[in-house]
Amino acid sequence: MTPRRRYLLAAVSAMTLLTACGSTTSTSGQSADPTIVSIAGDGTETGTETGADATSSTGDGTGTDTSGIDESGIDRHDSAGDLEWDAAEEQQIDLSSGSVTIENPGTYRLTGTLADGQVTVASDGEGKVRLILDNASITNSTGPAIFVEAADEVVIVLADGTTNSVSDGSGYSLADGGEAAIASFADLTITGWGALTVTGNTNDGINTKDGLVFGGGTVQVTAVDDGIRGKDYVVVDGSAVTVDAAGDGVKSD
Template identity: 35%
Template sequence: MRTKFNCYIAAVMASVTVLASCGSGQAGNTDTAVSGTETASGTTGSAIVVDKEFTAGDLEVGYEDSTATHVVLDGRNIEVAGEGAEATDGNLIISGEGTYVISGVLDDGQIIVDAGDADKIRIVLNGASITCADNAAIYIKAADKVFITVAEGTENTLEDGAEYVLDDENNVDGVIFSKEDLTINGSGTLNINGNYQHGIASNDDLVITGGNMNITAVRDALNGKDCVKIKDGILNLSVLEGNGIQSKNGDDTTKGYVYICGGGINITKCSEGIEGTAIVIEGGTIDIVAEDDGLNAASDTSGSSTDSDKAAAQIAAAGTPGDTASAEDKTESTAAEGAMPTKEIPSGDIPERDMKPGSTGTADSDAEAAQDGQMAHGGRGGFGGGAMGNDANCYISITGGTTTIDSSGDGIDSNGSIYVSGGTTYVSGPADNNNAGMDYNGSAEITGGTFVVAGSSGMAQGFSETSTQYSVLYNLTSSCDGGTEVKLTDAAGNILVSYTPEKQYQSVVISTPDLEKDDVYNLICGEQTAELTLSSVVTSNGQSGMNWKK
């Protein structure tokens, strides 16, 4: 989990400009994206430029076999038939533009691409197994762009050792490491075992448009400094102590984003599932099990903190000066299980809470206090947006796809803002009160889609009142065990939302396009039930979160 309290707001802000949406790429054998701009709704203020285009080269998996250079690996021997490559000291050196078809087993060596700045290289893995004990299995030092195609019907394996011997100025740190733009496509299987640091790492763009990939790594499974873009493929990712997917760039505030518009992504073990300065999800199926945050929008300048650091910071911002008790201490519930109170919440009614000087308890005064660096809340009944460390360059945008998160830290965490306009999102966790199912420093706006969070109540946040789709934040009187269904029905008993979280929870956030103003709904969480009337675009009631009291 990355703290949101030590972020740096970008000095230069611009509207987010993005290229054409998840498309098939332009015709011809060029790798220049079609020019075009689109301003993403709600993300004004971020300098991140999200390129949504995939070129013809990104998508092309065919090649002319008769003109390709064929390489056969055999233990420590390498046989080359064709131009542009040679075997040297147990390594394959590719120095010229062209297509290189690799097959066989290399016991301890690597493929090194060291070509001209204008050269485009295609490496076809055609049943190849490459192990390098002390460096990257595939090392891309120089080229214009490299495409790795995983041939249909083949299984390929790349592996490195636990320690690297670096023999040049580059900080090589992945089984596949590239200093240049890198695309992986095809329909075959690629197994990557990263024993040193990352699975696949690129200092520029990392683009995936196909392939069945099984990646284990010590650090990040996929790491692209400029961006990680995923259009298709099946990705099974598991990391020991890093992130499933990461893109952050401390040198350029317009880069460092993750863009996903298709494919199937299954992150079974990680610290944080997907981390980038900006995360844009337009399609695909994403399943994340995270020891920390599921989705985390944070810039490269964002620091890290422990859970207790974060709790103390939020309590100090929301409570009385000098109050350093943990969030869990503030929210310990002694209420017995049973029925939740039936209550209509007027749009102007917010729970009484301990205030910092300068706030009188009304929504308007809270906003004024937030501008003074004091307390702010996002949506009724939850802390959120405001001036506390808001990094305007960071955001998470969900417009499509199905995303399911099981997190021990924050489910969806943005050091800036969150925008939801489509798709289906489910979040289970966290169970502890030092984290939240949804956590943000700017605003959280929902205008479409289905969104369900079941997590702890200590720092629970709902959506902001700038939303156009109705939502509910409800803090329960007592916790529910994992495996207890969350269900929302209309007055006639029709089920609008049904979700069974994996973890214990005491707070739920629900929003669907079916919710309408002044209608009555029933929230059912195991044996606890409540009747809710949506009198405001953001309705919140029940036992409140950190530093709030009824």
């Protein structure tokens, strides 16, 4: 049996940055004087930053210099507007009614339990799709729990004070790969003030074919392969993220 490895990726107010291709990093826990590590596109370290709010990190290619975080090559997709919307325009979705397909940009509040089904985003319209998880539990025995087929951008907001969970099945495959409890073919942001537990039973916990940003909330990921994968980049800036994975904790490839 492949041993599982635990990673503490980032603490609130710290930032961790990874960019493609093929780079990985993990953290060994908090220390009195921890370090933030930035990994460039070729897998080499571009800088580290030491301080009380940083993350204690180890990973391929890391060193001990303290030249500061170099984020110049990253055009992050997230914005302050991710957490700004008109509550009157929210569309309410009761997950107990069954699987859901979202085909238009907008703000959707998901509540309740989907015992065996999928939340699918297939939006061809211009604009972001915002999914507010409000004590939502989504389990899918035959595929991803949340599957973003198409969208300009998707923002998952963890509602304040809520506990949410997503879990996929085991042994399925997607036509274009990227099997995960949260699988996305668009830029993805996970933010907010609540908690999210992600369980990947086939491959990864969270996998996006574009950029991935963690901007807030508490996220716990368990996976039989890699915990978190973002093709273009992975940024943790304001979230508390822990990963328990048999493969890499975090990967950008």
